[in-house]
Amino acid sequence: MSDAAERETEDKTPRQQDEAPREPVRHLYLVDGSGYIFRAYHKLPPTMTRADGTPTHAAYGFTNMLLKLLRDIGARDAIAVIFDADGKSFRADIYPEYKANRPELPEDLAPQFPIVRDAVRAMNIACIEEPGYEADDLIASYARRAEEAGAKVTVISSDKDLMQLIRPGVEMMDPMDGRIIGPEDVEKKFGVEPGKVIDVQALWGDSVDNVPGVPGIGQKIAAELIQQYGDLENLLSHAEEIKQKKRRENLIEFAEQARISRELVRLHDDMELDHCLEDLRAHEPEPDKLRAFLEENGFKSIATRLGLDDGAQQVAAPETAEAAYELVQDMDRLRAWIDEATRQGIVAVDVETTSLDAMAAELVGVSMATAPGRACYIPLAHKGEGDGSLDFDGKGGAPEQVPFEAALDALRPMLADPGVLKIGQNIKYDCVVLGHHGVEVTPIDDTMLLSYVLEAGKHGHGMDELARLFLDHETIPYKDVAGSGKSQVTFDRVPLDKALDYAAEDADVTFRLHALLKPRLLQERMVTVYETLERPLSPVLSRMERNGIKVDPGVLRRMSQDFAQRMAELEEKIYELAGERFTIGSPKQLGEILFEKMSLQGGRKGKSGAYSTDADVLQTLAAQGHDLPARVLDWRQIQKLKSTYTDALQDYINPRTKRVHTSFQQAVASTGRLSSSDPNLQNIPIRTEEGRKIRQAFVAEEGNTLLSVDYSQIELRLAAHMADEESLKKAFRDDLDIHAMTASEVFGVPLEGMDPSVRRSAKAINFGIIYGISPYGLAQNLGIDQGAARDYIKLYFERYPAIKGYMDEKKRSAVDDGFVETMFGRRIYLPEIKSKVPGRRSFSERAAINAPIQGSAADIIKRAMIRVLPALEDAGLGARLLLQVHDELLFEVPEAEVEATTRLVREVMENAAAPVVDLSVPLVAEAGTGRSWAEAH
Template sequence: MKLLALDGNSILNRSFYGIRLLTTKSGEYTNAIYGFLTVLNKLNEDVAPDAVAIAFDMHAPTFRHKEYDGYKAGRKGMPPELFAQMEPLKEILRAMGYTLVECEGFEADDILGTLAQAAKENGDTCVIATGDRDALQLVGDGVTVRLTATKQGRPEVTYYDEAKILEDYGVTPKQLIEIKALQGDTSDNIPGVAGIGPKTAGELIQRFGSVEAIYRDLDTLDVKPAVKKKLEAGKESAKLSRFLGEINTHAPIETKASAYVVGPGDKGAAARLLAKYELFSLIERLGLAGMDGSAPKEAEQAKEKALCLQEKDESATLAALQAGKAAYAAPVFDGDGNLTAAVASDGDNLFLLKESAQSLFTDPNIPVVCHDGKPIFKALKKKGATMENEKMDVMLAAYLLNPSASGYDMDRLAQEYAVPVPAVKASEPYEAAAKAAALLPGLSGALAEHIVENKQESLLTDIEQPLSEVLADMELIGFRVDVTGIEEFGDKLQKEIDTLQRDIYELVGYEFNLNSPKQLGEALFIKLGLPAKKKTKSGYSTSADVLEELAEEHPAVQKLLDYRHLAKLKSTYCDGLLKVVGENGRVNSTLNQTETRTGRISSTEPNLQNIPIRTELGREMRRFFLAKEGWVLVDADYSQIELRVLAHIARDKTMIEAFRSGTDIHTVTASQVFGVPQELVTPLMRSRAKAVNFGIVYGIGAFSLAKNIHVSRYEASQYIKNYLNTYSGVRDYMDRVVKQAKEDGFVETIFGRRRYLPELTSSNANLRAFGERVARNMPIQGAAADIIKIAMIRVSRRLREEELKARLILQVHDELIVEAPEDEAQKAARILKEEMEGAAQMDVKLSVDVNTGKTWYDAH
């Protein structure tokens, strides 16, 4: 038989440190569990074992501790974030049918050694998986080692047999014990021989074979006098170290490989546990997909009650759905996003609608529950219709409940909320829709309970769901671009890029690949001899931060920064945009509603929210976004919305008064922070006060502020201190919100949007600090995101109600853009200002600046 024997503690430990901390929304840590199961899955695929034994240490002294009380002394205890994952992992492994092996008085290494020895004696093969090189001493006679590590979240496995050990160490596997006896092991506090390092230990064992042979012939040994002296002094220590370093192969455990054949376990329980810990990607990978995430009894009942897709008279079906509480509807689209059919459930039956699919969604008398309403809105709007009675969008509800989740597909949600997955019978074209429609009643019910519990009903029904219709409109309309202008701008950039490239080659003295970090590092730090700031595994770091620090050191560096900026501008915003322009001359971005943790909308393919504005050349790109002939762009931008939100939620009287007085908030802040009258505030003072104002919103510290405004860290810390003394309400808010977040486990906006912060309970100071920064800034950023969403809904609705042709086409952070006929521009501008400023009632009035122009550049 082929036995796979895993060192559970070692693999779990390396998984923990090899993957960033992952948590569930309730704050349970999962990164080590994820890493361990990923490694186990890879080993199963690579090794294809007949049996698997997973060894764990016990929390009790071993025979080594009894022999030497300094054994492993000084080793740091297991971090609480890792310790908390140990028992959940064991529970999952047992549910998957694996046998776990523990033995009091012995370590996991000894269990592996005993199983390896038994395999040798029984003629079996044994594959040991561990992150600990100590196990290499066991290799030989059918025993190999897979040395495992987790790097950047991915498992890495190195195969070791006798030949590989000889190649790497120049000795036999058993002689590795001898080397360790001489060199010792700081991680286990094995002393070794004082003054003998790995190189000398390896050379001695290669020459003399063993510790015993060395000390037997020590008097005549042909070694340097200094080495001999060290060996003489360390004789007893070497013998002790050899005893401590040798793996025991006679632990009192079951040694028959057949005892470790993986059993049936409880796959449903395993799937439920993985769902509990939100490890949904592993459910599929570990072959547990389809195992119900609900209680076993409910799951069995669900399977017994298989739903058959019914094709009845469609008008009768619609009438029946009108009489019910809701239609749980799943659309069927063609490749172009057109609605071709729909499957609807009344909670007990499944109905197929073809000719009446559109009527299902547009009938105001049918409350519709769906999953992801935006594509439905898009399909309907192509036909001049809309969804008239959307009761619930399950995907958006799930996003509000868990904004940190990696996805919101229905199978994942069923697992997360322990909803039984009903069996369905339907032909292939409609099978997926039938399954979705059958799942919606249970799923929407479970989510609705949590939404009510969190008091997020209004956030869902008044903001997120109406917004999905607005986004559908915006995606369909798109933004007109000047293709010829972009092409000419791209050509201009290419000429400048070519010139910069030639200049850099001339300054360095030879040609090389400017886009190769390795070649660039050699040119800057070897050829030019510039001071290296950071080193990576592949060479010198040439990151933007490093180059900016070196910009004054050599003219080639600034030219390189300029080269990178222009190359990015051309490839992303010229070449990239031209690839996605439609036949109508417009680009249609995808606006994502469930991507960010703060509630902000994101834009992809292309990302129109990321058109550069920080440099004059970048801003030029906005000249190529324009209104269609006879129309103009109306651009409305919130003024300092996040600072206004901060003033409101912090109840800071000084800041509120500054906004109410209509004076410039940055000038007021500069006056207070620098202790001078407002009329004596210089542009530099105002600029630094502005950096502090906005930095506070993002939880900036003295180090980052100092870097941003080019002052000393002490100066920056004084600015922040003076700021918080001036705005004492803000200071109190900063303390209050963190304290409340630690109690609740989350923060929320004034509209009820939440973000869970398990980082606040971390033992890692950096993670805790991150959690505290997020606790302070998320209620501000999240509320600003909520306000802009409300404004989008109000603007869109008002334009429609007043029967204008003008339409909302883009949102970029705090900015809305409407495309309007020239004769509607003034009215559209008024609507934008009124609806945006009226989107939220706070202690500080919202302020909006509105401009018009033929291009985005002119209108902003």
């Protein structure tokens, strides 16, 4: 018999209204009924059933747990079991999806809920629920009421949603082991004090209850943010300040969702309550009632234990609604689509392949759109599903498709028809792939380039982003059709119905984007940039990518081997010096070795509070005579060269062409520059002796020579022109050493016998000008203090006042217009130029200075690239353009034509600004040739 029961039994007083006032309730126990029953359900094996077959194991466990609890509480205690009422709670009104994807109750649990309610009543315990509210709200409200009455509260549950209630006077208890869950446990789970739990949950969300939260933010980050900003509202109003781009954007975009989430998890403690504290006071169970319950459910062992056994025998036991996409599987339908495209004179085209790498990709299918919502997909090389093996009913076989070559033959005339405009999103990719099959695609329009020209700096230009932005449409994620991770398949294994949805959507979206964006060229005066720069450049880049460059794998392999050996030696030495083995490549571990174990001086920096171990820091330490940092510097250099270049490049050699085919990105860099990836051939080392050797692996085909032609100081020249800085312009016209001259002007030293360090300083300032100089940056660069750097800049501006004027003007116009322009009219938007966060604003200000300069140079070399191919052709020269590296063009030239080609290329490059821009400074292009890129540059 329980203690409570004994006490009650001893005084033998039946409960009566007129009984003398008892001492007030001092402690209220609130049992989270659902949580309780779930715990019981999962803890016990599902073996028990009632005589009628109803499963009872959860109810049994529940009854046991509740009896145990009842035994442990006293006469001055109150107790209630709270359940969720059936039906939707008010939270579903705030957020319809709330608990929407909650799985159905297990089949063997649902029928146990009525039993459990009976159990509670049989024990003479109040059983409370309230339609429209959840148990948690009732618990919160009763806890509040008890607290106001001066009673302590224990909530029996381990549900994290209740943890927000923990405060002095309100504790939680784990129903399984009786452990008290205190503020420390909450801290452990949420990373914040209980009072801030709901703010954390608002960000974190809850997949079980379908509370959305903010994407990409989990417990860890949520706690960090709430710690820092105090609460959700304050965080949201300072969301702008968050450093991490993705996180910042999500916080802004999903701010309302976070508020709703907070509202969803916030418990209401102000409900009207049906019971006062006294009503809930613990009573002795009424034996008859309890016995009846136990018997009915076959809980014989409990009855026996409680002495209630009367000997009775029991048995123990998609959105694409408007679009009509067509799957084209026969020649007739294909011809019909081709005819329609030809009649219309405009068609959006998209190819599906097996790879993102255009040169390695196998063509799998083609989609077309001829009007918004009107699109088709023509599968050409789809295989059966699964692993391709045939199963006995033949399902693994390839689906019905138009024969590959026949389809291409049918498409070819339309794709090359000058009267039919082919629209693509990043159509260069499609051109390269189709180019393999001897299919020329012309003329073209590219929605990615349209967006790039119209909105550079505002956002990216990938199709998903454009669809979202301009069409308010979410495209089907690739992983939804092809899977991801281990289960990912190539597109030729995607079932045709899915392939149709995906591929036709791409063409459809492209068509719609084009209809939206193309007219804006004229309205926004961007026709020229698009028509004379980006659009004609696209086929040039296609050509370059298909050309590729020959890379000698033997050279790379030998270098990799050499590097591996040297790294191993250095590692030995480094471990010896450190006195332990560690991951040298981990800045964190290295920092700990250097600054903690060896206690070298070098302090912290960086926002994460980690030690910086960059080359600057290591250099300084090495200069103080420390061997370890010096070795790590060597190790780092070799590791970089090996992993990024000599190892990685070998993997990029196309087995078919034996060449490396980079991909040029035409719509990535906001200034108008190109970028190169997979592999990036625009950052092959050159500055150090060791690194430069990698260029020896880039070689000309037999009988050819590499020709490198690069612009000399093009950005500084353009800066001089644009700022109209007469003295600089004159220096360029006189072909002076510009850095030496700057040194002479700024520091007042004679050109003759100039100290190289003085010239180096001037060079750093000149570079700083292009980047939108700051005293910090210059100081960093020159290894001087900021004061000195500030003086240099001041001196520089005094000598070149027009430069200063140019910078101020750019900043001003950027603020006024929201964008800056290159000499050729390319616009670069600077959406953060008015930001109230100083760091971001100054970032935009520097970009406002740099973008017109860098962008104008980019325009010029693009013009040269566009012109040089027909010029070579006209001259009957066989040179092929292989690479562009911002101010350099690299050609592969038949040996006999080197001289003529050099002359022609220099000519084209030096006059590339004309006739649109009449430069007041000369452009100079310098040429070099050799068997390898190392020799040619």
